Amino acid sequence: MELDNIECVSSSDGMQDEEIDSHHPHQSSSKTHVIPSGIAPATSVHELLECPVCTNFMYPPIHQCHNGHTLCSTCKTRVHNRCPTCRQELGDIRCLALEKVAESLELPCKYYSLGCPEIFPYYSKVKHEAVCNFRPYNCPYAGSECSVTGDIPFLVAHLRDDHKVDMHTGCTFNHRYVKSSPREVENATWMLTVFHCFGQYFCLHFEAFQLGMTPVYMAFLRFMGDETEVRSYSYSLEVGANGRKLIWEGTPRSIRDSHRKVRDSHDGLIIQRNMALFFSGGDGKELKLRVTGRIWKEQQNPDAGVCIPTLCS
Structure with missing residues (x-):
């Protein structure tokens, strides 16, 4: 689907419609704490446990050559079973002594510089890091495989400056999607707007794809933060015309x-193509969808013991 064929118009919180460019993963009782090199000089044990090829910490099986040089199991395959230090054939020798030493260590999360205060037994660290709340976020831009990572403020600036995504302040929105030749529906995706409300950021997405044999359009909201934070927010989407209306209400998904x-x-919100054409006037010549929505925050009422929706001002 050619992006030039889609015109997207947005307004937010009373703002006038404006053009949106559509280009637009058995512990020892004695533990040794290893402090990050950024805080104190690295210990010799710390250095011994670094793979000389990938520089990551090594986990069993830790391999060694006949001369005692070690490397991780992943890199053993990469170097074609040749020691990267002395070029001798590696064979299948395990460095059991180093594996045992590793059991006695406790290490900080690798995201300590981003704020994580946790220290873990050596063999538990990797499992934690896969779900650490301080780990960087992937760029949420849709429609491309962007490899940029970072915290939320960095990604907001990245979306604005590098992907040219529109930024709006407020918790209501109004988008119009216009497409010529609507009979042609190919997989396509757009990230139309980033909204700032309640001190948080939300991404509005619009997709066109085949659901089985049925061409559909889909709009949804994602939250720029973790799953634990998003549970207090809700949003609604609405599309309709000619006396008909579709409404979606749910919780944004974390990026x-x-x-x-x-x-x-x-x-x-999923809209089948025939319904989308009906909303567009029924002549099948042009797709014209206006999707409106709002975001609110559920707050606990301490007197009544119930949640009440709160709109941003």
């Missing part, structure tokens, strides 16, 4: 979930 994962779970 920890890719836009493709959200799309494939159908967690959003």
Whole structure:
């Protein structure tokens, strides 16, 4: 689908419609704490446990050559079973002594510089890091495989400056999607707007794809933060015309979930093509969809013991 064929118009919180460019993973009782090199000089044990090829910490099986040089199991395959230090054949020798030493260590999370205060037994660290709340986020931009990572403020600036995504302040929105030749529906995705409300950022997405044999359009919202934070927010989407209306209400998905994962779970407002054409006037010549929505925060009422929706001002 050619992006030039889609015109997207947005307004937010009373703002006038404006053009949006569509280009637009048995512990010892005695533990040794290893402090990050950024805090104190690295210990010799710390250095011994670094793979000389990838420089990551080594986990069993730790391999060694006949001369005692070690490397991790992943890099053993990369170097074609040749020691990267002395070029001798590696064979299948395990460095059991170094593996035993590793059991006695405790190490900080590798995201300590981003704020994580946790220290873990050596063999538990990797499992924690896969779900650490301080780990960087992937760029949430849809429609390209962007490899940029960072914290939320960095990614907001990246989306604005590098991907030219529109930024809006407020918790209501109004988008119009216009497409010529609507009979042609190919897989396509756009990240139309980043909204700032309640001191948080939300991404609005729009997708066109085949759901089985049926061409559909889909709109959904993602939250720029973790799953634990998003639970207090809700949003609604509405599309309609000619006396008919479709309404979706749900909880935004965290950007920890890719836009493709959200799309494939159908967690959003889905509009079948015939209904989209009906909303567009029924002549089948042009697709014109106006999707409106709002974001609110559920707050606990301490007197009544119930949650009440709060709109941003």
